[in-house]
Amino acid sequence: MSANMNNDEQPTLLTPPKGIKSLDKTLELFFEDGTLLIQGLDPESWSDALIPWDERVQRHRASAHDYRIVLAKLLRAGYSIEDHARAYEPCALALSQRHEPYDHQAGAIQAWKDAGMRAVVVLPTGSGKTFVAQLAMEEAGRSTMVIVPTIDLLNQWSGILEKAFDQEIGLLGGGYHEIKHITVSTYDSACLHMDRLGDRFGLLIFDEVHHLPGELYQQAALASIAPYRLGLTATYERSDGKEKVLDKLVGNVAFRKSIKELSGHVLADYQVHTLEVPMTEEDQQSYEKAREHYRGFVSSKGIRMSSVDGWKRFLAETSRSEEGREAFKAYHTQKKLALVHQAKLDRLYELCNQHHDDLVLIFTNDNDSVYEISERMLSPAITHQTPIKERKEILERFNEGSYRTIVTSKVLNEGVDVPEARVAIILSGSGSVREHVQRLGRILRRSEDKKAILYELVTVNTVETYVSQRRREHDAYQ
Numbered sequence: 001m002s003a004n005m006n007n008d009e010q011p012t013l014l015t016p017p018k019g020i021k022s023l024d025k026t027l028e029l030f031f032e033d034g035t036l037l038i039q040g041l042d043p044e045s046w047s048d049a050l051i052p053w054d055e056r057v058q059r060h061r062a063s064a065h066d067y068r069i070v071l072a073k074l075l076r077a078g079y080s081i082e083d084h085a086r087a088y089e090p091c092a093l094a095l096s097q098r099h100e101p102y103d104h105q106a107g108a109i110q111a112w113k114d115a116g117m118r119a120v121v122v123l124p125t126g127s128g129k130t131f132v133a134q135l136a137m138e139e140a141g142r143s144t145m146v147i148v149p150t151i152d153l154l155n156q157w158s159g160i161l162e163k164a165f166d167q168e169i170g171l172l173g174g175g176y177h178e179i180k181h182i183t184v185s186t187y188d189s190a191c192l193h194m195d196r197l198g199d200r201f202g203l204l205i206f207d208e209v210h211h212l213p214g215e216l217y218q219q220a221a222l223a224s225i226a227p228y229r230l231g232l233t234a235t236y237e238r239s240d241g242k243e244k245v246l247d248k249l250v251g252n253v254a255f256r257k258s259i260k261e262l263s264g265h266v267l268a269d270y271q272v273h274t275l276e277v278p279m280t281e282e283d284q285q286s287y288e289k290a291r292e293h294y295r296g297f298v299s300s301k302g303i304r305m306s307s308v309d310g311w312k313r314f315l316a317e318t319s320r321s322e323e324g325r326e327a328f329k330a331y332h333t334q335k336k337l338a339l340v341h342q343a344k345l346d347r348l349y350e351l352c353n354q355h356h357d358d359l360v361l362i363f364t365n366d367n368d369s370v371y372e373i374s375e376r377m378l379s380p381a382i383t384h385q386t387p388i389k390e391r392k393e394i395l396e397r398f399n400e401g402s403y404r405t406i407v408t409s410k411v412l413n414e415g416v417d418v419p420e421a422r423v424a425i426i427l428s429g430s431g432s433v434r435e436h437v438q439r440l441g442r443i444l445r446r447s448e449d450k451k452a453i454l455y456e457l458v459t460v461n462t463v464e465t466y467v468s469q470r471r472r473e474h475d476a477y478q
Contacts, residue, residue, distance in 0.1 A: 012083040016075050023078040029071075031085040034195035034223030036062045036070055041079075048073070064198045065249070067225035085225055087199040088143040091181050095138055096166040102128065102266055104257050109135045111255035112230060119254035120209055120231035120246055125414075125441025127257065127266050129232045130157070133205050134164050137182070140228045142202025145172075146184045147220055149208050151388055152416060157207065158184045172197075174388075187211055190220035198224035204250075206231045208414055210434070212249055213242035221249040234414075234441055235434040259437070259444065259476040267444040268422075270452040272477055274468065275347065276460045283341040287462065290333035297327035338462040339428035340369045345376075351425055351455055352377065352405060358422045359398060362407045363439050365428040370407050373427075379405040382412060413438040419445035425455045428464075429471065436471040 016022050028039040038060040043053045046060065051070060054061040062070045067085065074081055101109070105128055108121045117140060123129050137144050146157050151174045158169040161182055170180030173189035179200065185193075204224055206212050209231030212221060221229070231250040237243055263269055279287060301317045304310050314331075318324035352360060364370055367383045374381035380394045380403055397403045399420050406412070413435055421443045429435055443452040458468045 012086055014071065014075060014081040014083055016078050016080065020076060021078050022080065026080040026082055027074060028082045029085045031064065031087070031199035031225060034064050034198050034219070036064055036067060036085055036225070038062065038070070038074070041074075063222060064225045065222045068227040085199055088202040088226075090141050090202075091143055093137050093141055093144070093165055093182070095134060095164055097164075101131065101135060104262065104266065105132050105135065108132050108255040109139065112136060113139065115251055115254040117203075117228040117230075118251035119229075120233070120236065120250055120252065122233055122236045122253055122256040124257065124259045124262055124267060124444065125234045125438065126268075126419075126445040127262050129207075129234075130160055133207070133230065133232060134161070136205065136228075136230045137165075137203060140203040142226075142228060143181045143200060144183070144203040144205060145190070145197075145201040145224075145226075146182075146205045146207060147187055147190045148184060149187050149211050149414070151186065152391070153207060154184050154186055155388075155392075156417060187214075187217045187220060191216050191218075191223075194220050194223035198226075201226050203228040203230070205229075206250060207233075209233045209246060209250060210235055210238055210243060213238065213245040218245065218249060235437055237434075239432065239434075259440070263444070266446065268446045268450040268452045270440070270444060270454065272440070272454045272456070274456045274458055274472075276465075277344050277347050277457050278460050279337065279341050280343050283337055283343070287334050287337040287341075290330040290337070293330035294327055294334055297323065297330075335463075336366075338459050338464045339365050341459065344427060344457050344459065345373070347457055348373070348425060348427055349377070351423075355423045355453075356404065358404070359401065359418075359420050360405045360423040360425060361412065361418065361421050361439075361442055362405060363412070363424065363426045363429060364407070364409050365430060367409050369427065370409050374407045377405065377407070379403070379407050382406060382408045384409075384411050386411075410435070412442065416442065417445075418442055419447065421445075422450060423453050423455070425457070427457055429467075431467040431470040433471050433474050437474055437476060440476060 027041055030037040038051060041060045050066060050073065051060045051062045071081065104123065108123065109132060112119045112121060121132060133146065148154055148157055154171065154173055158171055162169045165182060167182065168180060170178045170183030172183055172193065173186035179197065201224065204226040210233045211217055229250045231246060236253060259267060298305060298314060303313050303317065305314065318328040362373060370381045370383055382391050382394055394403065394406060395416065395418060398406050399418060424439055424443045426439060440454050443454065456468060458464050
């Protein structure tokens with residue numbers, strides 16, 4: 001008997017569908033350490049790559065992820081099955097306060113259902129992905145685990161779901177290990193514990209599902225038998241192309257709407273202004289001197305920084321000599337000056353004065369710049385070092401208008417609800433399209449007469465011009 005069942009529980013008995021000749025033989029199916037064990041299947045008469053023979057335990061074993069496929073295959077072969085693996089049960093999940101979904105939300109749920117309730121939905125930040133998840137939970141009527149990337153989102157989702165379904169929500173992560181019919185987990189905790197909890201949930205919802213293809217995080221999907229799965233994201237594509245793995249782990253993209261399609265009625269109208277900012281003469285000279293030093297070293301070593309192994313070779317060469325270490329310092333100097341310099345800071349302060357009545361988010365690429373701007377402007381800063389309680393208090397005061405600006409680096413790129421923010425200023429950032437779209441998404445929550453504005457400050461005649469062009473390769477900026 002499975003360790004996940006009480007002694008008085010009976011396994012679910014499944015029989016072949018009508019029209020399939022029964023073999024008059026009953027197999028037993030168990031969940032074990034993130035896998036499925038099949039007892040009673042004859043190794044001499046059964047050969048299938050999906051359900052291979054495990055010599056160690058003298059039974060057939062399959063991936064928990066393939067639970068639904070394994071059941072279908074065995075039943076079609078004519079076997080009856082005593083299913084000890086399924087520890088989840090149907091449960092009535094009814095929203096305590098219903099409202100009519102927007103057309104894109106209703107369309108997303110219908111597409112998910114049409115895809116067999118295993119699919120990815122791509123919707124912009126602020127378009128109500130959380131409500132789509134609630135509708136999916138109500139539709140599935142099964143114990144559900146929602147998996148999120150951060151502790152902030154763990155707390156945010158649990159609060160929303162507790163109110164939506166009027167019941168206590170389980171938490172896994174951030175020091176909690178409380179499993180309930182509805183449980184919210186971080187990706188880190190889900191991949192650590194799914195080999196023991198993978199039989200407990202019939203529906204998995206992956207928020208910010210673009211994180212799932214990570215080598216470790218995939219375990220959160222592979223070790224679960226959940227037949228129903230929903231992936232949610234505003235930024236599906238990954239720079240490494242691994243989003244293709246999601247077809248297997250969750251399902252294909254069944255529904256997609258862009259920022260452009262929803263702006264003005266579901267999302268706020270918005271404008272994007274790219275402002276080119278020249279350096280001061282002093283900063284320009286320092287930049288050119290450092291860049292010449294760095295590029296000279298790269299050229300002397302025959303390194304092509306655009307090649308696959310360019311960065312790796314550069315790091316290796318700079319660690320071998322004093323000349324190399326000086327070149328590495330020069331690289332950082334020219335990069336820092338391209339991203340943040342005095343003229344850029346002056347332009348930032350001008351924009352903040354221009355929007356002194358608006359709630360403004362300021363994004364930079366590094367924490368040093370965050371703290372410098374925070375100190376100069378007497379504005380609160382949020383980085384990965386900011387304690388959760390302090391971060392929550394800052395965001396609450398910002399949303400209520402007590403704080404007019406927040407300075408941050410990458411930590412607010414995703415999963416933070418700041419509905420009142422109207423202006424975002426990107427002082428510096430990476431070349432990632434995802435990061436740029438996420439930052440735009442922070443100010444697109446719709447409200448009456450709201451027109452959002454994104455400013456991007458770009459240093460002219462530097463590599464940042466190219467970086468800016470790369471990160472704007474998205475239809476939201478066309």
